[in-house]
Amino acid sequence: MAETSDQGVTGDPHWNLTPLPADRGAPDLPRLAEALREFNDLMTGAVAPPDLVKEMLRQVEAFNSELRAHQVPERDQIIGRIDVPGRAQGLIPVVHTDSSGPDHLHGRVRFGRYYLGRNGAVYGGAIPLLFDSLLGRVSNGGGRLPSRTAYLHVDYRSITPIGTDLRFEARFVREEGRKRFIEGALYNGDTLCAEAEGLFITLRPGQA
Numbered sequence: 001m002a003e004t005s006d007q008g009v010t011g012d013p014h015w016n017l018t019p020l021p022a023d024r025g026a027p028d029l030p031r032l033a034e035a036l037r038e039f040n041d042l043m044t045g046a047v048a049p050p051d052l053v054k055e056m057l058r059q060v061e062a063f064n065s066e067l068r069a070h071q072v073p074e075r076d077q078i079i080g081r082i083d084v085p086g087r088a089q090g091l092i093p094v095v096h097t098d099s100s101g102p103d104h105l106h107g108r109v110r111f112g113r114y115y116l117g118r119n120g121a122v123y124g125g126a127i128p129l130l131f132d133s134l135l136g137r138v139s140n141g142g143g144r145l146p147s148r149t150a151y152l153h154v155d156y157r158s159i160t161p162i163g164t165d166l167r168f169e170a171r172f173v174r175e176e177g178r179k180r181f182i183e184g185a186l187y188n189g190d191t192l193c194a195e196a197e198g199l200f201i202t203l204r205p206g207q208a
Ligand SMILES: CCCCCCCCCCCCCC(=O)SCCNC(=O)CCNC(=O)[C@H](O)C(C)(C)COP(=O)(O)OP(=O)(O)OC[C@H]1O[C@@H](n2cnc3c(N)ncnc32)[C@H](O)[C@@H]1OP(=O)(O)O
Pocket: 002, 003, 004, 009, 012, 015, 082, 132, 133, 135, 136, 137, 140, 141, 142, 143, 147, 148, 149, 150, 151, 177, 178, 179, 199, 201, 203, 204, 207
């Protein structure tokens, strides 16, 4: 089966991935994404002095101005690709895979300060985001045809803490025609933080 860890997905014909262009900053993108994640965490937790805020604003605006000149169509985009470690994006925290197979994905994840809701707890909206990604990976793993989330049901069982290594499990439960039912759970030690059930629909040929 295709490798489904965040270290990269290769060899699955359904994903039809073109080789990563090494000359377009790709080797440094995972490190840049890591630096941006740390920036988000540090910025969230900081009360920065006005001079530092002014300088950051100047530099960020300068980067934005340069990046405007390098916008590409979606098919050429690198950030978010499933074969780039951590997908090189800052939306979902990096997931570390401990065990994966056609019907399961087990691993660990840590939400940084950027995801703080209140009182040390992860913002509730960030948890479905994680589950959609984990359950989607299980649904789309195992050489199965691409699918799309039809619904995602999340139960919050206890507070999910930021800054803590959490354990997750996701498993393929059953398939009925084009419908795939996937379940997942997120734990802090032995405490169940949240659990989810998702329905994923196999896309028909030509369905984008
Ligand atoms: C190696 C690989 C690695 C991969 C790594 C990947 C990582 C990334 C992973 C990231 C993953 C992120 C993924 C994302 O975030 S995908 C983005 C979020 N999702 C969407 O935008 C989906 C929007 N919706 C649609 O496109 C369509 O509605 C879909 C395609 C879902 C179905 O429209 P379609 O016209 O095609 O099919 P159908 O309507 O005939 O329905 C078919 C069957 O399904 C049943 N049904 C439908 N909806 C519901 C519902 N809500 N509750 C209960 N049942 C529902 C329906 O009754 C019928 O059942 P039956 O009558 O046959 O019994």
